[in-house]
Amino acid sequence: MSLSSHPPEAGGRRSVRVELGERSYEILIGAGLLQGTGAEMARRLPCARALVVADETVAPLHAPALLASLERAGISAALHQVPAGETTKRFSELERLVDRTIAERLERGDALVALGGGVVGDLTGFAAGVVRRGMHLVQVPTSLLAQVDSSVGGKTGINSPRGKNLIGVFHQPSLVVADTAVLETLSEREFRAGYAEVAKYGLIDRPDFFGWLEANWRAVFAGPGRAEAVAVSCQAKADVVAGDERETGARALLNLGHTFGHALESAAAYDPARLVHGEAVSIGMALAHRFSTRLGLCPASETERAVRHLQAVGLPTAIREIPGPAFLADELMNKIAQDKKVQRGSLTFILTRGIGQAFVARDVEPAAVAGFLAEEITAGPA
Known part of the structure; x- marks a missing residue:
C-alpha cells in the first residue's frame, strides 16, 4: 500500500514541493542523494560559495561527501563545526556562526548549508535569515526528525533559558535534500525519537497514515518503508x-504534543541523557490525548490506541519514564506559560477528538492543566 502522492522517480528519488509562490522549493527524498547535492544546488541557486554547518558528530561522517559534491559542482565551500546537542541553540553559537559567515565574505546570493539534525538546521537557518538580511539556506537533514519536520517550513531559532525556540525568524530554505541512506548512521534511540514526528502526522489529520504506520512501522525502522514514511510526512x-x-492558524496543529514536550525538555535542562526532543514529543502527544480524554473530548479507546503504538516502537509515553529528578507541576506550568502559542496570557493546546482529529484549543483553563500534570507526574503509562 502506498500513501504518497509522489511515487518514486528514476533511481527511487521522490520530490515534494512546498508551494509558497516565489519562495517555493523542493524536498528531494531518496537514498544516496548526498553525493548529488552540489549539482542540485547549482541547478537552482546562483551561489558561487557556501558554508556548510555541521556538529562534531555529523561532520566526520557526512561532511567530506557533501564538500566533495559542492566542489564537483563548482561551488567553493568551507566547513563550520558546532558542538553536538540542544545546548548549541544559544546566542554564543549563533554569534560564532554569524561571525564566521561574514569573515568568509559570503554574499546574499551565497548559501549556508545545514548538514545535521534539527539543532543544526534551526541554528543555521536563523543565521541565514539574519546575515545580510537574508541569505540562501539549504537543508541537508541527517536525522529522521529533521527530514520529516524541522528542515521543512522555515521555522528557525535558538532557545532561551526561559523556554525552547523563543528566539528566531521564519526563513524558508531554497532546497531540502533528505538522503534516507544517512539514517543508517543513527543510533536506535535517535531513530525512534524521530519516528515520534512521523506518527504525529497521522495523529493530527491523517488517520489512514496512522493505520499504515501501525501495520508497517517495522519496515520504516528496517528501511523498505522509510522513503514512503518520509515522503508522506513531508507532504503533510x-x-x-x-x-x-x-503559524497564525492551522499550522499550530503541527505542534501536537509540543506544548507539553517543550516544557519537559526545558525543565530537564535539555539534558540528552534524560530526554531528547522526539521522546519529549512522544510523551507530549500521549499527554495531549490523555488530557483530551480527561476533558471528555476524546474516547479512551482512541487514546489507548495512540499510546499503544508509541509504546510498541519503544517510545516513552509518561512523565515518570524520564530518568533523573522528579518534575514539579508548578515548574512545568511556568514553562508552559512561556510557550509560543500563548496569546495574551491564555493557554493554547493542540487537543484531539480521536486519531487524526486534532484541533487548536484556546483559553484552556490553567487549573485543569495543573491538576492533570500533578496526577501525571506520579502516574505510569496509560
Missing part, C-alpha cells in the same frame, strides 16, 4: 505550511 507538512506559513 508542506500542505500545512503552504496554507499557513507563519
Whole structure:
C-alpha cells in the first residue's frame, strides 16, 4: 500500500514541493542523494560559495561527501563545526556562526548549508535569515526528525533559558535534500525519537497514515518503508505550511504534543541523557490525548490506541519514564506559560477528538492543566 502522492522517480528519488509562490522549493527524498547535492544546488541557486554547518558528530561522517559534491559542482565551500546537542541553540553559537559567515565574505546570493539534525538546521537557518538580511539556506537533514519536520517550513531559532525556540525568524530554505541512506548512521534511540514526528502526522489529520504506520512501522525502522514514511510526512507538512506559513492558524496543529514536550525538555535542562526532543514529543502527544480524554473530548479507546503504538516502537509515553529528578507541576506550568502559542496570557493546546482529529484549543483553563500534570507526574503509562 502506498500513501504518497509522489511515487518514486528514476533511481527511487521522490520530490515534494512546498508551494509558497516565489519562495517555493523542493524536498528531494531518496537514498544516496548526498553525493548529488552540489549539482542540485547549482541547478537552482546562483551561489558561487557556501558554508556548510555541521556538529562534531555529523561532520566526520557526512561532511567530506557533501564538500566533495559542492566542489564537483563548482561551488567553493568551507566547513563550520558546532558542538553536538540542544545546548548549541544559544546566542554564543549563533554569534560564532554569524561571525564566521561574514569573515568568509559570503554574499546574499551565497548559501549556508545545514548538514545535521534539527539543532543544526534551526541554528543555521536563523543565521541565514539574519546575515545580510537574508541569505540562501539549504537543508541537508541527517536525522529522521529533521527530514520529516524541522528542515521543512522555515521555522528557525535558538532557545532561551526561559523556554525552547523563543528566539528566531521564519526563513524558508531554497532546497531540502533528505538522503534516507544517512539514517543508517543513527543510533536506535535517535531513530525512534524521530519516528515520534512521523506518527504525529497521522495523529493530527491523517488517520489512514496512522493505520499504515501501525501495520508497517517495522519496515520504516528496517528501511523498505522509510522513503514512503518520509515522503508522506513531508507532504503533510508542506500542505500545512503552504496554507499557513507563519503559524497564525492551522499550522499550530503541527505542534501536537509540543506544548507539553517543550516544557519537559526545558525543565530537564535539555539534558540528552534524560530526554531528547522526539521522546519529549512522544510523551507530549500521549499527554495531549490523555488530557483530551480527561476533558471528555476524546474516547479512551482512541487514546489507548495512540499510546499503544508509541509504546510498541519503544517510545516513552509518561512523565515518570524520564530518568533523573522528579518534575514539579508548578515548574512545568511556568514553562508552559512561556510557550509560543500563548496569546495574551491564555493557554493554547493542540487537543484531539480521536486519531487524526486534532484541533487548536484556546483559553484552556490553567487549573485543569495543573491538576492533570500533578496526577501525571506520579502516574505510569496509560
